[in-house]
Amino acid sequence: MSFTSPKVLVLTGGIGSGKSTFARAFEALGVPCIDADALARTVHQDPAHPATMHIARAFPHAMAPDGSLARGTLRTIFALDPAANEELKRILRPAVLALADDWSRRQQAPYVVWESALAMDQAMPATRVLVVDSSDRNRAARIALRNPDWTGEQVASIIAMQLPRADYLARADDVTHNDGTLDDVRALTLQLHHRYTDMWS
Numbered sequence: 001m002s003f004t005s006p007k008v009l010v011l012t013g014g015i016g017s018g019k020s021t022f023a024r025a026f027e028a029l030g031v032p033c034i035d036a037d038a039l040a041r042t043v044h045q046d047p048a049h050p051a052t053m054h055i056a057r058a059f060p061h062a063m064a065p066d067g068s069l070a071r072g073t074l075r076t077i078f079a080l081d082p083a084a085n086e087e088l089k090r091i092l093r094p095a096v097l098a099l100a101d102d103w104s105r106r107q108q109a110p111y112v113v114w115e116s117a118l119a120m121d122q123a124m125p126a127t128r129v130l131v132v133d134s135s136d137r138n139r140a141a142r143i144a145l146r147n148p149d150w151t152g153e154q155v156a157s158i159i160a161m162q163l164p165r166a167d168y169l170a171r172a173d174d175v176t177h178n179d180g181t182l183d184d185v186r187a188l189t190l191q192l193h194h195r196y197t198d199m200w201s
Ligand code: ADP
Pocket: 013, 014, 015, 016, 017, 018, 019, 020, 021, 022, 142, 143, 146, 178, 179, 180, 181, 182, 185
């Protein structure tokens, strides 16, 4: 079978909602997945990238001596300042979109998954947006488990700086819930995959 450029399923939701868990389940079904937030890290850890130089001009105090974005500043500087966080995303977004788009065009599949907590809020060339929804309580518990060194306040501030749940839901073409088991995740992903394959094959 030959494919044209794949459709893009954007998989989003707040931190700790279970995006990566769903992405791994899509991957297990053979769907190519890319983590747009990891792409953002490759950009801001590259001192020679024009976007990183732009960040350095806007936020000199957030940079490491080598000219990359200093590790930890996402929670020590940007988590505490929503305007700075917005500006950082605005600078990174075009670079991340270009990388994700380039990767997508090289995949041989009817559709690919772009996973992103940044939600790539605007200008996201998604064919469809799938939101992973989960209770704040479950999200906080998962974030705390994954980051044992974070204080309860840091966990709360990270959740608070995400788009409100209602905003994610308003943007969704499809919503999947993640307040059950990992078996539930696999079963829900399989249902979604059948739908998308029917739609896009
Ligand atoms: P996100 O990518 O949205 O930040 P993750 O998928 O990384 O969230 O999930 C956060 C943590 O919670 C991970 O350690 C993951 O293994 C765990 N987790 C997510 N969903 C479930 C679930 N339904 N049951 C058990 N653990 C889960």
